[in-house]
Amino acid sequence: MINSVGRDIPDKVLQETGKKVFQGAYARHDEVYQKAAPKVRGVVDPKEDKILPSITEALKKCEIKDGMTLSFHHHFREGDYVVNMVMEEVHKMGIKDITICASSMGKAHDPILPMIEDGTVVGIQSSGVRGKIGWAISTGKLKNYAVMRSHGGRVRAIEEGDVHIDIAFIGAPTCDKYGNMRATGGKSDCGVLSYAYVDAQYADRVVAVTDCLVPYPNLPASISQVNVDYVVVVDEIGNPAKIATGAAKPTRDVRRLMMAEYCTQFVINTPYFKDGFSYQTGVGGASIASTISLGKIMKERGIKMGLGLGGIAGPLCQLLEDGLIEKLVDTQDFDLKAIESIKANPNHFEITASEYANPMNKGAYVNQLDFVILASLEVDVNFNCNVVVGSDGMVTGAQGGHPDTSAGAKCTIVIVPLLQGRIPAICTNVTTVTTPGETVDVVITDYGIAINPRRQDLIDIMKDVKLPFKTMEELRDIAYSIAGEPDPVEFGERVVGIIESRDGTVIDVVREIKQFEM
Amino acid sequence: MNPNLKRLRRSMMFLNVQKPGLIKDPYIYKPDSIMLDLEDAVAENQKDAARYSLYHALQEIDYRGVERVVRINGLDTPHWQEDIRCCVAGGCDSIRIAKTERAADVHLVEEYVAAAEQEFGRPEGSVLLMAALESTRGVLNALEICESSSRLFGVALSGGDYTKDLQTRITGTGVELAGARQHMVIAARAAGVQCFDTVFTNLDDMEGFVREVEMIKLMGFDGKSLVNPRQIEPTHKVFTPTEKDIIFAEKVVREIDEKKAMGIGVFTVDGKMIDIAFYDGAKRTIDLAKASGVYEGDL
Amino acid sequence: MEVKGTAMAGTLESSDAQVTVEPGTNGIELSVESSVLNQYGRKIRQTVLDTLARLEVANAKVTVVDKGALDCTLKARVEGAVFRSNGITENLPWGGAIK
Numbered sequence: 001m002i003n004s005v006g007r008d009i010p011d012k013v014l015q016e017t018g019k020k021v022f023q024g025a026y027a028r029h030d031e032v033y034q035k036a037a038p039k040v041r042g043v044v045d046p047k048e049d050k051i052l053p054s055i056t057e058a059l060k061k062c063e064i065k066d067g068m069t070l071s072f073h074h075h076f077r078e079g080d081y082v083v084n085m086v087m088e089e090v091h092k093m094g095i096k097d098i099t100i101c102a103s104s105m106g107k108a109h110d111p112i113l114p115m116i117e118d119g120t121v122v123g124i125q126s127s128g129v130r131g132k133i134g135w136a137i138s139t140g141k142l143k144n145y146a147v148m149r150s151h152g153g154r155v156r157a158i159e160e161g162d163v164h165i166d167i168a169f170i171g172a173p174t175c176d177k178y179g180n181m182r183a184t185g186g187k188s189d190c191g192v193l194s195y196a197y198v199d200a201q202y203a204d205r206v207v208a209v210t211d212c213l214v215p216y217p218n219l220p221a222s223i224s225q226v227n228v229d230y231v232v233v234v235d236e237i238g239n240p241a242k243i244a245t246g247a248a249k250p251t252r253d254v255r256r257l258m259m260a261e262y263c264t265q266f267v268i269n270t271p272y273f274k275d276g277f278s279y280q281t282g283v284g285g286a287s288i289a290s291t292i293s294l295g296k297i298m299k300e301r302g303i304k305m306g307l308g309l310g311g312i313a314g315p316l317c318q319l320l321e322d323g324l325i326e327k328l329v330d331t332q333d334f335d336l337k338a339i340e341s342i343k344a345n346p347n348h349f350e351i352t353a354s355e356y357a358n359p360m361n362k363g364a365y366v367n368q369l370d371f372v373i374l375a376s377l378e379v380d381v382n383f384n385c386n387v388v389v390g391s392d393g394m395v396t397g398a399q400g401g402h403p404d405t406s407a408g409a410k411c412t413i414v415i416v417p418l419l420q421g422r423i424p425a426i427c428t429n430v431t432t433v434t435t436p437g438e439t440v441d442v443v444i445t446d447y448g449i450a451i452n453p454r455r456q457d458l459i460d461i462m463k464d465v466k467l468p469f470k471t472m473e474e475l476r477d478i479a480y481s482i483a484g485e486p487d488p489v490e491f492g493e494r495v496v497g498i499i500e501s502r503d504g505t506v507i508d509v510v511r512e513i514k515q516f517e518m
Numbered sequence: 519m520n521p522n523l524k525r526l527r528r529s530m531m532f533l534n535v536q537k538p539g540l541i542k543d544p545y546i547y548k549p550d551s552i553m554l555d556l557e558d559a560v561a562e563n564q565k566d567a568a569r570y571s572l573y574h575a576l577q578e579i580d581y582r583g584v585e586r587v588v589r590i591n592g593l594d595t596p597h598w599q600e601d602i603r604c605c606v607a608g609g610c611d612s613i614r615i616a617k618t619e620r621a622a623d624v625h626l627v628e629e630y631v632a633a634a635e636q637e638f639g640r641p642e643g644s645v646l647l648m649a650a651l652e653s654t655r656g657v658l659n660a661l662e663i664c665e666s667s668s669r670l671f672g673v674a675l676s677g678g679d680y681t682k683d684l685q686t687r688i689t690g691t692g693v694e695l696a697g698a699r700q701h702m703v704i705a706a707r708a709a710g711v712q713c714f715d716t717v718f719t720n721l722d723d724m725e726g727f728v729r730e731v732e733m734i735k736l737m738g739f740d741g742k743s744l745v746n747p748r749q750i751e752p753t754h755k756v757f758t759p760t761e762k763d764i765i766f767a768e769k770v771v772r773e774i775d776e777k778k779a780m781g782i783g784v785f786t787v788d789g790k791m792i793d794i795a796f797y798d799g800a801k802r803t804i805d806l807a808k809a810s811g812v813y814e815g816d817l
Numbered sequence: 818m819e820v821k822g823t824a825m826a827g828t829l830e831s832s833d834a835q836v837t838v839e840p841g842t843n844g845i846e847l848s849v850e851s852s853v854l855n856q857y858g859r860k861i862r863q864t865v866l867d868t869l870a871r872l873e874v875a876n877a878k879v880t881v882v883d884k885g886a887l888d889c890t891l892k893a894r895v896e897g898a899v900f901r902s903n904g905i906t907e908n909l910p911w912g913g914a915i916k
Contacts, residue, residue, distance in 0.1 A: 254547055254747040392855055421831060421885035422853050446546050481580075482543070484888060486856035516854045518862055538890040539832035566906040567826045570893035573911055578889040600907040607911030638912055 005384055005433050007508045013495050014506065017145065022507040025407045025439050028360065036161025039204045041229060051177055051231045055089045055209065058230045062205040064090065067097040068166035071199045074104035075171070075183065075190035075332060079242030082171035082209050084111045085234065091120050099123030099144070101163055103154055103195035103353070104398050107131035108242070116141050125163065127151060128388070128398020137496050138394045140512040146395070146497035148388060151331070152357025152364060152404035153502035155198045160360060162504055168203035170196045170223060171237040175210035179228025180221035184343045186212030188238040191333030191342050193222040197352035200227040211237045222350060244336045248313035250292050251285025255446050259415050260289035262444050262467055263373060268297055269465050270458065272370035272410050276306035280405055281373040283313045283334050286415050290373060295319045309365055310401060317341035320348060329365060331356045357404035359502045366401070366408030374402055374414045378430040381472040383437030383452050385414060386430035388499065391423045393489040393513040395497060399434050403502050406439040411458070418445040424479035424486060426472060431489050433508040434499055447478050490514045520643055522611055523671050525585065526550050526809035527712060528741040528757040529750050534559035535568045541575050544584070547747035551585035556601050557592065557616050565597050569604040576608030587648065589614040593623055599630055606634035606645055612671065618649035619656045621666035628667050643669060652676035653683045657698045664709035672712030674743055675702055690726065692733065703738040712740040721746050731756045758810040759803050767803035768815055770796050818899060820877040826897025834886035836894040838902050839878040845869055851883035864888050868895040871914050
């Protein structure tokens with residue numbers, strides 16, 4: 001069945017999963033539903049000791065069985081040890097047919113590959129899959145469909161009951177004996193536990209895994225004791241050097257600085273750029289450079305940012321310190337400065353992933369965004385974005401908050417160089433749709449800026465602004481005239497992954513890669 | 519006259535022809551000219567390979583109006599003749615002659631360029647020349663070099679080799695280059711051609727770079743050789759007239775025209791004493807503003 | 818032209834291609850390895866064959882290790898390797914066989 005972004009979703013996939021096809025970014029607005037609920041084990045007896053001596057003990061106490069769904073967060077990014085630690089024990093116990101429901105996965109989880117190959121793990125649900133897991137999915141080694149969701153989409157799926165988590169394992173930088181978890185004050189700080197909150201609320205069993213047991217009560221808690229069954233203390237839950245990388249820096253590359261400057265100039269010429277505006281940006285060098293130059297103009301014009309949202313890195317924290325941002329609202333910390341900031345600055349707040357981006361609650365923070373600055377692997381002439389499938393057909397990136405922020409923001413800007421090596425980033429049809437074009441307003445490349453024709457209002461406003469405006473078709477034609485028109489990546493028949501839209505419908509599928517033959 | 523002769527050349531950026539990643543789209547940084555280097559950047563055993571890259575780049579890449587200057591190998595090497603055939607056939611706009619010491623060097627190159635224009639069917643005179651002065655003798659002979667050919671649009675100082683010949687080194691103070699710079703600007707102006715300053719290689723010292731560009735602009739240079747895209751915007755900023763400069767220049771031009779008709783020779787504009795000698799400079803400011811794309815007036 | 822000996826041109830840097838030619842007896846035996854094989858594998862093959870045809874090379878073993886080179890670079894590297902295998906470095910047919 002063809003969905004509203006023109007992708008053909010095989011009926012077989014729809015039948016097997018019970019999912020519907022994507023009908024538009026706002027199709028489910030006003031829809032009413034009954035929230036799902038977990039089974040809860042009542043801890044009445046005050047003598048119960050939640051601390052268990054090992055992960056294996058925790059798995060046994062949680063009655064781990066074949067076929068269960070286990071969940072994890074990715075606040076430790078490439079420095080995470082928790083997924084591998086837990087899965088190693090699961091594997092040793094001979095448990096099979098496990099579905100991993102992680103908020104995201106990375107190269108740190110390459111050790112999971114043998115468990116996919118031997119049937120321990122049959123399903124992966126994640127925002128992103130990189131490295132060997134991505135390869136395993138693309139080469140058809142995973143038994144069930146991989147389901148890729150955005151941050152908001154994952155929360156929705158859990159709250160609506162599309163996904164039922166049997167056991168949630170939550171890596172906690174600090175935890176007390178009764179399960180109150182915080183993301184700072186330990187030796188593997190990650191700043192916030194935003195993604196894990198929904199797991200704690202909706203999983204049947206919840207296990208805190210910490211390398212820093214602290215005195216009770218560990219308050220204010222990101223995750224409350226009332227949602228936690230057991231606590232396991234281990235030596236290390238992650239590698240601090242990879243959890244919080246060195247300071248995110250602005251690019252020095254002239255081409256990216258040019259694009260950053262286009263972005264800043266575009267932003268300041270929109271009517272949304274006024275005192276109290278809300279803004280989200282990524283951690284790419286160009287996004288950071290643009291944020292810094294925007295900060296200079298904000299200072300000159302006496303304009304303050306009312307809300308800085310999302311994944312937070314040093315530069316935004318600096319603007320907060322300089323008094324140019326009123327409040328930073330945080331769902332993930334990327335560098336040490338961000339972690340220090342949330343510890344020390346009273347105007348830097350943690351929110352849950354649901355508050356951040358769940359489309360089906362009563363209104364998430366993304367809906368209040370004026371601007372979001374994003375990147376993308378590919379954007380097509382209809383402004384659809386691909387952030388997940390590489391130019392070689394491999395699953396390689398992550399949806400993250402891309403579709404969520406794009407749908408919510410008044411002005412969604414995607415910065416992308418026209419060519420990545422020889423590959424045109426601006427193309428006729430993206431390899432895989434992850435973010436629908438109706439939510440993307442502006443694309444900024446080194447060769448020019450395209451405004452979505454749906455935004456006649458922005459086109460009118462920019463009429464007298466001296467920026468190099470072009471249509472997407474013109475940009476694509478320039479890319480093809482330089483690099484040659486690329487052949488579309490060829491795939492096999494078998495569907496190996498589902499790109500789920502934030503509202504639970506299927507926006508595209510990923511097929512098995514095919515060996516290239518001349 | 520070749521229309522490219524007096525084109526805007528505030529920034530002339532060197533590029534290594536053997537680096538496909540760099541020569542495929544340098545226009546994105548908007549330099550006025552690029553200097554595709556077959557000489558110092560290319561290893562001796564790659565001189566042949568560089569030519570094929572150069573030929574196809576010139577033929578197939580649309581450089582969007584940026585001037586394509588090719589720096590050929592020195593006349594003391596076995597490469598320069600084939601270099602000329604290659605870049606003239608490829609369609610280059612100009613050729614930079616390294617280590618020019620006397621007018622005869624220019625004449626020799628001109629002879630081969632003319633022959634190549636004929637061999638490859640290019641209009642006679644379509645390829646311009648510039649001379650790099652890299653030695654004491656070259657600098658001393660600046661005037662005869664500047665006057666040597668109608669194809670020669672300008673001369674450039676090559677500070678590194680020149681200071682070695684002078685038996686000193688680049689100090690950052692400019693004192694070692696002062697004599698050469700002054701001499702070349704004087705010669706270039708006397709001959710009516712353009713003059714370009716040497717490269718600044720310390721990319722971490724942007725402040726020092728800008729100071730140097732400001733200084734050479736005051737000395738009368740038309741532009742500067744650059745080694746990195748980061749240097750382009752600061753250079754243009756220095757060489758582009760400010761709004762204030764433009765407004766003043768417009769006033770001067772209008773007032774001079776007006777006062778001339780009234781028979782008045784000397785008067786003040788914005789408190790400055792102006793006479794007819796200021797006319798050409800003011801017009802040049804407006805022309806520079808036009809060429810830089812910042813002029814919105816009607817003069 | 819013939820390929821008289823083994824010769825190579827180009828590097829493995831990004832946007833470049835390394836082309837090696839060796840004498841052959843069985844037409845053009847071409848092997849292509851590329852960082853952009855899926856999207857440009859066929860174009861790369863065509864460009865290499867066309868360039869060899871223009872140079873009138875009928876027999877050769879040709880190996881291309883491509884790192885996302887544009888057509889103009891591929892042509893240049895094929896020509897570089899072929900002319901090198903003949904020891905030719907001047908009086909080249911610019912605009913003729915080299916186009």
